[in-house]
Amino acid sequence: MADFVYLPEVVTLELDQLRCVGCGMCLEVCPHAVFRLNGRKAEIVRRDACMECGACATNCSVTAIKVQAGVGCAQAIFNQLLGKSKNNCC
Amino acid sequence: MSLRDWLGTTLVRSGFGRMGYTVEPGLYGVGAPGPDSPVLVTANYKLSFDHLRGKLAGIDAWLVVLETFGINVWCAAGKGSFGTTELVLRVKASRLHELVGHRTIVVPQLGAPGVAAHHVKKRCGFTVRYGPVMARDLPLFLANNMVATPAMRRKTFPFRERLALIPVEMTMAGKWLLFAMAAVLVISGLAGTGDFQQNSLEVGRWPLVYLLAGVFGGGVLTPLLLPYLPGRAFAVKGGVAGLAVAAMICLSHFLLAGQINAGADLAWGVICTAVSSYLGMNFTGASTYTSLSGVKKEMRLAVPAQVCSIVAGSGWWFFLLFRG
Numbered sequence: 001m002a003d004f005v006y007l008p009e010v011v012t013l014e015l016d017q018l019r020c021v022g023c024g025m026c027l028e029v030c031p032h033a034v035f036r037l038n039g040r041k042a043e044i045v046r047r048d049a050c051m052e053c054g055a056c057a058t059n060c061s062v063t064a065i066k067v068q069a070g071v072g073c074a075q076a077i078f079n080q081l082l083g084k085s086k087n088n089c090c
Numbered sequence: 091m092s093l094r095d096w097l098g099t100t101l102v103r104s105g106f107g108r109m110g111y112t113v114e115p116g117l118y119g120v121g122a123p124g125p126d127s128p129v130l131v132t133a134n135y136k137l138s139f140d141h142l143r144g145k146l147a148g149i150d151a152w153l154v155v156l157e158t159f160g161i162n163v164w165c166a167a168g169k170g171s172f173g174t175t176e177l178v179l180r181v182k183a184s185r186l187h188e189l190v191g192h193r194t195i196v197v198p199q200l201g202a203p204g205v206a207a208h209h210v211k212k213r214c215g216f217t218v219r220y221g222p223v224m225a226r227d228l229p230l231f232l233a234n235n236m237v238a239t240p241a242m243r244r245k246t247f248p249f250r251e252r253l254a255l256i257p258v259e260m261t262m263a264g265k266w267l268l269f270a271m272a273a274v275l276v277i278s279g280l281a282g283t284g285d286f287q288q289n290s291l292e293v294g295r296w297p298l299v300y301l302l303a304g305v306f307g308g309g310v311l312t313p314l315l316l317p318y319l320p321g322r323a324f325a326v327k328g329g330v331a332g333l334a335v336a337a338m339i340c341l342s343h344f345l346l347a348g349q350i351n352a353g354a355d356l357a358w359g360v361i362c363t364a365v366s367s368y369l370g371m372n373f374t375g376a377s378t379y380t381s382l383s384g385v386k387k388e389m390r391l392a393v394p395a396q397v398c399s400i401v402a403g404s405g406w407w408f409f410l411l412f413r414g
Contacts, residue, residue, distance in 0.1 A: 004247055004316075004317065004377075004378075004379045006322055006380050006381060006384045007322050007384040008322070010383040010384045010387050011381050012383055028220050028238075028243065029202035030243070031199065031223055031243065032244065032379060033240070033243070050381060051380060052381040052382050052383060053164075053167075053168065053203045054168075054203045055167075055199075055202035055203040058202065058203060058204070058205070058206050059202055059206055059208070068382065068383070069168075069203065069382075070381075070382030071165070071168045071169075071382060072374055072375075072379075072380030072381045072382050072383075072384060072385040073375030073380075074324075074371045074372050074374045074385055074389060075375050076375060077382075077385060077386060
């Protein structure tokens with residue numbers, strides 16, 4: 001099965017390793033295996049595979065992860081630009 | 091699961107009544123659940139609910155259904171309705187702490203964008219264990235002490251999932267397609283030398299084929315051939331599919347008619363490519379791996395290019411029809 005990767009070098013994901021306590025929650029919730037545990041710290045190993053869903057940041061109890069989370073959906077972006085609150089994207 | 095459920099699934103998969111296909115939020119039981127049975131959380135989209143209970147054959151479990159207004163778990167989590175507050179509310183309202191002896195709830199991994207496990211624990215005492223991405227892995231996950239394998243944690247996008255998404259994409263594109271087809275027939279009817287109806291068919295025939303080909307390229311070929319089409323941007327993949335289809339239509343036109351109208355075929359080839367590119371780009375919303383930053387980036391370039399192509403293509407076609 002081909003492993004899909006979207007556009008390179010665009011995602012806003014940031015990990016502050018100083019804050020990280022190595023709980024591994026980000027590894028658990030990430031649907032694209034972006035993180036790896038290296039000793040007692042998480043690290044980003046597949047940055048371009050990140051889809052900015054925000055699961056890691058939401059579930060990081062020490063707020064070591066920052067990402068501008070959103071849904072990568074062209075229709076939703078159109079709707080937002082047109083000021084429509086009704087979102088038919090999904 | 092009854093025939094009625096299957097029929098409903100087919101209809102919403104085709105895009106009909108999709109936003110109103112819901113079940114009542116609250117607590118449900120599958121099999122004969124008791125105090126030791128696992129608690130599974132899901133959305134109130136009936137497709138999600140049916141899919142989940144369909145995979146639990148022989149397992150006794152509690153299901154907590156959150157109010158997501160008929161949206162699936164992943165999308166609802168992205169929008170926040172499948173979230174910490176709603177989860178805590180439903181857990182408390184269903185008096186789960188009296189029903190079960192343990193203090194663990196299984197939330198689908200794709201619900202994680204909306205749920206902060208550490209806050210749920212603080213607010214209602216239940217520990218969140220993230221279940222597998224796919225409901226079909228739940229029996230194994232539950233049997234394995236609620237530990238998921240790395241493969242269970244990955245969201246893939248296999249052929250059959252991309253195939254299942256085509257009908258709903260086509261239904262949503264359908265109303266625009268009908269409008270565009272009607273416009274082509276009316277404009278064609280006003281051009282040419284015969285009467286309206288004759289012109290419509292004579293002049294409008296091949297433009298309609300190109301238009302349908304563009305929708306086919308972006309709405310069917312792009313999802314199906316997604317991993318094999320060149321480019322990473324969906325607008326590029328759609329454009330390539332559209333260009334390939336346009337070339338084939340042009341060739342068919344030549345073979346069938348013995349000649350082509352180079353100007354009109356070129357104009358419609360451009361429109362076909364742009365329509366396909368647009369619909370390909372729209373498939374980002376249904377895909378499982380596109381980021382907001384990435385989609386914004388490709389749209390900044392692709393939308394102006396698509397608009398220009400359609401305006402230039404139809405302008406050129408108009409010119410050819412009405413230059414007198």
